[in-house]
Amino acid sequence: MAEIQQQADSGKGGKKRAKKMSTKIDMTPMVDLAFLLLTFFMLTTTFSKPTVMQLTMPVKPKDKEEQSEIKASDAFTILLGENNKLYYYDGLLAADVKPELQLSSYDANGIRKTLLERRRANPKVVVLIKPADKSKYKNMVDILDEMNITDQKKYALVDISKADEELIKTSGL
Amino acid sequence: MPKVKPHRTSPSLDMTPMVDLAFLLVTFFMLTTKFAPEEAVVVDTPSSVSEIRLPESHVITISIDKDKRVFFGMDDVKPKMAMLSRVGAKYGVSFTAEQAKTFSNLSSFGVPVQQLPDFLNRDNEQRKNVKQPGIPADSLNNQFIDWVVEARAASIKEFGKPSFIAVKGDNDADVPTVKRVIKLLQDKNINRFNLITDLEVKPVASN
Numbered sequence: 040m041a042e043i044q045q046q047a048d049s050g051k052g053g054k055k056r057a058k059k060m061s062t063k064i065d066m067t068p069m070v071d072l073a074f075l076l077l078t079f080f081m082l083t084t085t086f087s088k089p090t091v092m093q094l095t096m097p098v099k100p101k102d103k104e105e106q107s108e109i110k111a112s113d114a115f116t117i118l119l120g121e122n123n124k125l126y127y128y129d130g131l132l133a134a135d136v137k138p139e140l141q142l143s144s145y146d147a148n149g150i151r152k153t154l155l156e157r158r159r160a161n162p163k164v165v166v167l168i169k170p171a172d173k174s175k176y177k178n179m180v181d182i183l184d185e186m187n188i189t190d191q192k193k194y195a196l197v198d199i200s201k202a203d204e205e206l207i208k209t210s211g212l
Numbered sequence: 213m214p215k216v217k218p219h220r221t222s223p224s225l226d227m228t229p230m231v232d233l234a235f236l237l238v239t240f241f242m243l244t245t246k247f248a249p250e251e252a253v254v255v256d257t258p259s260s261v262s263e264i265r266l267p268e269s270h271v272i273t274i275s276i277d278k279d280k281r282v283f284f285g286m287d288d289v290k291p292k293m294a295m296l297s298r299v300g301a302k303y304g305v306s307f308t309a310e311q312a313k314t315f316s317n318l319s320s321f322g323v324p325v326q327q328l329p330d331f332l333n334r335d336n337e338q339r340k341n342v343k344q345p346g347i348p349a350d351s352l353n354n355q356f357i358d359w360v361v362e363a364r365a366a367s368i369k370e371f372g373k374p375s376f377i378a379v380k381g382d383n384d385a386d387v388p389t390v391k392r393v394i395k396l397l398q399d400k401n402i403n404r405f406n407l408i409t410d411l412e413v414k415p416v417a418s419n
Contacts, residue, residue: 070234
């Protein structure tokens with residue numbers, strides 16, 4: 040191994056001497072073992088606890104009275120579609136009002152820009168997030184994350200309505 | 213001129229400092245390590261910029277995988293046993309002490325309570341191979357909420373405060389399942405959720 044065997048003095052007969060042992064011991068096996076254990080523990084250890092994103096849902100209203108209506112001028116709706124698509128429109132969808140649907144994306148120049156713009160224009164904006172049934176959980180987390188990044192004060196996770204789905208379909212985006 | 217002889221150094225080097233360091237690290241990792249519990253299901257979580265860490269203890273983990281299966285996990289052993297017997301009693305399933313012990317070692321599970329005794333009777337190897345169907349969480353057979361309610365009740369009894377509820381969804385988990393789970397929890401007046409995510413660098417929101 041790493042240690043070169045010292046040739047024992049094979050001198051002639053002569054005096055009988057006590058064999059002088061080297062004070063060095065071969066540490067190689069110990070080092071091998073130490074590093075094996077080190078590698079094992081390093082690989083099996085769970086270092087960082089996962090992070091969590093807090094999501095607070097509104098308490099169920101006792102009756103209809105408590106539910107507050109939001110003004111159409113303050114509303115901003117984000118629809119999460121299938122295939123990682125994202126749409127948004129201003130205002131509320133009503134039977135007689137069809138807001139214009141816009142296509143956007145999850146990246147920094149997409150919805151984030153729009154969100155910041157809207158908030159600058161109207162600080163009281165309320166963001167309604169409506170994930171469609173075919174959207175992925177990842178999309179939902181991404182958009183909630185976007186709320187944190189852009190520091191939105193008021194946002195809510197809402198069920199998508201038939202009218203919203205219809206709007207996506209008819210827009211053809 | 214005498215020949216320049218290369219200086220002969222001994223091929224053995226002093227390994228002592230290296231060994232010292234190696235053992236120091238070994239000791240450190242041995243003491244700090246907490247073995248990653250074997251998960252019943254592989255869940256690839258999405259990332260977010262949130263920097264809040266999951267608490268160390270008293271956590272109920274609700275995993276949702278991409279096949280719409282719901283798994284339930286709890287880390288505290290004592291309330292877990294209490295929860296098991298309570299839920300078992302509700303569905304008329306009884307567990308032996310052996311089964312309860314196995315149950316307390318599981319990090320999470322995803323089988324209906326009726327199949328649970330059989331599932332617990334298997335040994336560890338076999339259990340890994342069982343395809344777990346997920347805990348029923350629909351309006352007809354809602355065992356999931358019973359687990360959560362009993363877990364919280366047991367936790368309050370034991371520690372004086374309800375557990376932290378963490379939802380661990382897969383990237384490709386579908387929204388209806390997630391929303392159903394959230395709705396079920398909301399029905400029980402649980403309105404604060406924690407979605408487990410990976411850490412992501414926070415981008416700057418330019419104004």
